[in-house]
Amino acid sequence: MRNSNEIIDDIANREYEFGFTTDIEMEMAPVGLNEDTIRFISAKKEEPEWMLEWRLKGFQAFKKMQFPKWQHFEMPELDLQKLSYYAAPKKKKQLGSLDEVDPELLATFEKLGIPINEQKALAGVAVDVVFDSVSVATTFKAKLQELGIIFCSFGEAVRNHPDLVKKYLGTVVPHSDNIFAALNAAVFSDGSFVYIPKGVRCPMELSTYFRINAENTGQFERTLIIADDNSYVSYLEGCTAPRRDENQLHAAVVELVAMDHAEIKYSTVQNWYPGDKDGNGGIYNFVTKRGICKGKSSKISWTQVETGSAITWKYPSVILQGDDAEGEFYSVAVTRNRQIADTGTKIYHLGRNTRSRIISKGISAGFSDNTYRGLVQVGPRAANARNFTQCDSLLIGDRCGAHTFPYIESRNSTATVEHEATTSKIGEDQIFYLNQRGIETEKAVALIVNGYAQEVLNQLPMEFAVEARKLLSITLEGSVG
Amino acid sequence: MLTIKNLHAEVDGKKILKGINLEIRKGEMHAIMGPNGSGKSSLSSVLAGRENYTVTEGEVIFEGKNLLDLSPEDRAREGLFLAFQYPVEIPGVSNLHFLKTALNEIRTYHNLPPLESKEFLKLTKEKQQLVDFNANLMNRSLNEGFSGGEKKRNEVFQLAMLDPKLAILDETDSGLDIDALRIVAAGVNKLRNADKAFMVITHYQRLLEYIVPDFVHVLYNGQIVKTGTKELALELEEKGYDWLKEEVHQKESV
Numbered sequence A: 001m002r003n004s005n006e007i008i009d010d011i012a013n014r015e016y017e018f019g020f021t022t023d024i025e026m027e028m029a030p031v032g033l034n035e036d037t038i039r040f041i042s043a044k045k046e047e048p049e050w051m052l053e054w055r056l057k058g059f060q061a062f063k064k065m066q067f068p069k070w071q072h073f074e075m076p077e078l079d080l081q082k083l084s085y086y087a088a089p090k091k092k093k094q095l096g097s098l099d100e101v102d103p104e105l106l107a108t109f110e111k112l113g114i115p116i117n118e119q120k121a122l123a124g125v126a127v128d129v130v131f132d133s134v135s136v137a138t139t140f141k142a143k144l145q146e147l148g149i150i151f152c153s154f155g156e157a158v159r160n161h162p163d164l165v166k167k168y169l170g171t172v173v174p175h176s177d178n179i180f181a182a183l184n185a186a187v188f189s190d191g192s193f194v195y196i197p198k199g200v201r202c203p204m205e206l207s208t209y210f211r212i213n214a215e216n217t218g219q220f221e222r223t224l225i226i227a228d229d230n231s232y233v234s235y236l237e238g239c240t241a242p243r244r245d246e247n248q249l250h251a252a253v254v255e256l257v258a259m260d261h262a263e264i265k266y267s268t269v270q271n272w273y274p275g276d277k278d279g280n281g282g283i284y285n286f287v288t289k290r291g292i293c294k295g296k297s298s299k300i301s302w303t304q305v306e307t308g309s310a311i312t313w314k315y316p317s318v319i320l321q322g323d324d325a326e327g328e329f330y331s332v333a334v335t336r337n338r339q340i341a342d343t344g345t346k347i348y349h350l351g352r353n354t355r356s357r358i359i360s361k362g363i364s365a366g367f368s369d370n371t372y373r374g375l376v377q378v379g380p381r382a383a384n385a386r387n388f389t390q391c392d393s394l395l396i397g398d399r400c401g402a403h404t405f406p407y408i409e410s411r412n413s414t415a416t417v418e419h420e421a422t423t424s425k426i427g428e429d430q431i432f433y434l435n436q437r438g439i440e441t442e443k444a445v446a447l448i449v450n451g452y453a454q455e456v457l458n459q460l461p462m463e464f465a466v467e468a469r470k471l472l473s474i475t476l477e478g479s480v481g
Numbered sequence B: 001m002l003t004i005k006n007l008h009a010e011v012d013g014k015k016i017l018k019g020i021n022l023e024i025r026k027g028e029m030h031a032i033m034g035p036n037g038s039g040k041s042s043l044s045s046v047l048a049g050r051e052n053y054t055v056t057e058g059e060v061i062f063e064g065k066n067l068l069d070l071s072p073e074d075r076a077r078e079g080l081f082l083a084f085q086y087p088v089e090i091p092g093v094s095n096l097h098f099l100k101t102a103l104n105e106i107r108t109y110h111n112l113p114p115l116e117s118k119e120f121l122k123l124t125k126e127k128q129q130l131v132d133f134n135a136n137l138m139n140r141s142l143n144e145g146f147s148g149g150e151k152k153r154n155e156v157f158q159l160a161m162l163d164p165k166l167a168i169l170d171e172t173d174s175g176l177d178i179d180a181l182r183i184v185a186a187g188v189n190k191l192r193n194a195d196k197a198f199m200v201i202t203h204y205q206r207l208l209e210y211i212v213p214d215f216v217h218v219l220y221n222g223q224i225v226k227t228g229t230k231e232l233a234l235e236l237e238e239k240g241y242d243w244l245k246e247e248v249h250q251k252e253s254v
Helices: A004-013 A035-044 A049-063 A103-112 A141-146 A154-160 A162-168 A179-187 A428-435 A441-457 A462-475 B040-048 B072-077 B095-109 B117-130 B148-162 B178-191 B206-210 B230-239 B242-253
Strands: A026-028 A087-089 A125-131 A134-138 A150-153 A192-196 A205-211 A222-227 A232-240 A247-250 A253-258 A263-271 A282-293 A299-306 A311-314 A317-320 A326-335 A340-349 A355-364 A369-378 A386-395 A401-410 A416-425 B002-011 B014-024 B029-033 B053-062 B080-083 B090-094 B166-170 B197-201 B215-220 B223-228
Touching: A035 A049, A035 A179, A049 A179, A141 A150, A150 A154, A154 A162, A154 A192, A154 A222, A162 A192, A162 A222, A179 A253, A179 A282, A192 A205, A192 A232, A222 A232, A222 A263, A232 A462, A253 A263, A253 A299, A263 A282, A263 A462, A282 A299, A282 A326, A299 A340, A299 A441, A299 A462, A317 A326, A317 A355, A326 A340, A326 A369, A326 A441, A326 A462, A340 A355, A340 A386, A355 A369, A355 A401, A355 A441, A369 A386, A386 A401, A386 A441, A401 A416, A428 A441, A428 B072, A428 B090, A441 A462, A441 B090, A441 B095, B002 B040, B014 B040, B014 B053, B014 B223, B029 B040, B029 B230, B040 B053, B040 B072, B040 B080, B040 B166, B040 B197, B072 B080, B072 B095, B080 B148, B090 B095, B095 B117, B095 B148, B117 B148, B117 B178, B148 B178, B178 B206, B215 B230, B215 B242, B223 B230, B223 B242, B230 B242
Parallel strands: A125 A205, A192 A222, A205 A232, A222 A253, A232 A263, A247 A282, A253 A282, A263 A299, A282 A311, A282 A317, A299 A326, A311 A340, A317 A340, A326 A355, A340 A369, A355 A386, A369 A401, A386 A416, B029 B197, B029 B215, B080 B166, B166 B197
Antiparallel strands: A026 A087, A125 A134, A150 A192, B002 B014, B002 B053, B215 B223
8 A cells, every 4th residue: 555655756746737627526515605605614514603603703794895996906806606615525534644535636636746846755744635625634644743733624623623723713814804804704615724832843844735626616715823932833835726717716814823932934836727828717816814923033934936826916914013023025926928916915013123024026927917015014112123125026028017016104213124126127138148058048038037036936945946946937938939 | 160151141220241251160269350340249149149130141051050040049059159248147047057057958959868966066177177267156146246257257167168169259358357368368278179169259469369369350341351360460459450441441442
């Protein structure tokens, strides 16, 4: 019998390919959004009453809210009544390891090529796989358990660790934070839950792999990560979706909580289906990600490589509440064809001596639009707060757009806030130089873009960085010429 | 190795080359001299395949192949190397990573397997010492923050690494102080051999004291108006270009 390591190894070995669908019998909620839908989801997931109550609170908030209007793109028409809010592989049995997973599903993962570098000792990676709405398997659970680390699907956490979930759920992203967060609170399907106990340094990268498969579904996963005092965790998230003509909504919520001296590193490689070259289909990636550095000297670091989705709209943020806390945001966002990205970060300096660093690299090609939007806010108590922001835009061709909207609000005169921005084009001179050394144009562009994004890619764990590099090269194929 | 016949080229509709004829054989060192705007750098750009240059007439045969039919990268892979007058900077791409990519692209073209890291590093070390290139610059981003001299020396280092059949040095001496010039020239001299040919484009005779040419050609107004040996370079140094210009104009008016 093959162990899960070998299987993941295998999965990781395969080519990246995402435009397929998997024929698995699905259990779907009736189309439409109302209280019955929410009760249906909650019942399917055999949730306790308090969880249902919380969902309904989210739904009440949602009903009162409007779509925002400040974004730098035309808001697509979203008919939330036409979606199905729950889709799960029909399988009731509790799954212990990847071996027990439906072979069809495994074949899907093989095609996906979970972004892990196979040459690395895979003993170091634990994967939680979220397929449509249900977390199908969490590997390495036992090993983590020995250290007291909890890494499981959100549903399991609700059942097995209700006190932790109740204590932290919605404390960083409240159920009424914004319309998509409220929607997620009402209908969230599954996601991952991580708790790192005091003094524990998680010995492996924790990884979740998301996949939207079913038609007419939205994916609303929810991730909650808590790093208790003096702990450390690095968490990876990768995503793909099949090619479909219609748009699909992905409205996830991620909450991070770092206590005293704790550190959370959260890395995303997002490769949702971007739609075709004319802008038909693709994922709307409207996600709320926020972390709070609650404890003193705590640290939260977001790294994102965004290459997919028709529209990427998110601002992974950090609230620096504890004194001496540190927040980081490293981002590469690539748009091509008709893709749109309106992304950036928000950093709230509340504690003294808090520091933050923002490095954003936008790359636009084709007819795409790439926006950096960022807020750095320094509160009155945040003496000696420091921020450094650098946002660079790289243009490929002359029909794409790059925009930068930095907002700085400082209410403490001892704070230092720096902002640097550059816009550049891939020069014909650079390409010709590389051509003259025997490197063809496509490879030359990949080399230049990878170099440009180097500072951010360096932040990714090694195995993820390799994948991200490949992804950047593949994404930009055919963008020049 | 290289035969240029009646080569005419223009850029933005402006005629730049007006019938160049030149024959370069293996092992030879050719110097191309000429006043500003005579078409020296344009000749190197046309040979390397820069996009905005249009060849309107003539042909160029390189090692039996019609050079003008090849893409810039295939010209490079066939063994044509251009040391740029103004090497570009590519931030974030390490010098070594770039060279490894280039070398392996060329090897793949010739159906050779890519070099193993170990062999590559061995080769790197050997060539770096040969042309006296600063080892600290090898892991830095390609030309980023390099001084003018360091950039030029990096061109010679790349030339050593990629080992082309024909190397065109486009004003490699410009912007170099005398020490750097000597080092660059020494590097080039070490790379000279019976199979390799060089075309050295320069304004000044100074470089040719260190790199001794077999032939000196004077380019003026898009044509080679005079060919000689290294003595011609000395004569130009002494008398300037005006007497040549006059000679040309007299011929034209006859």
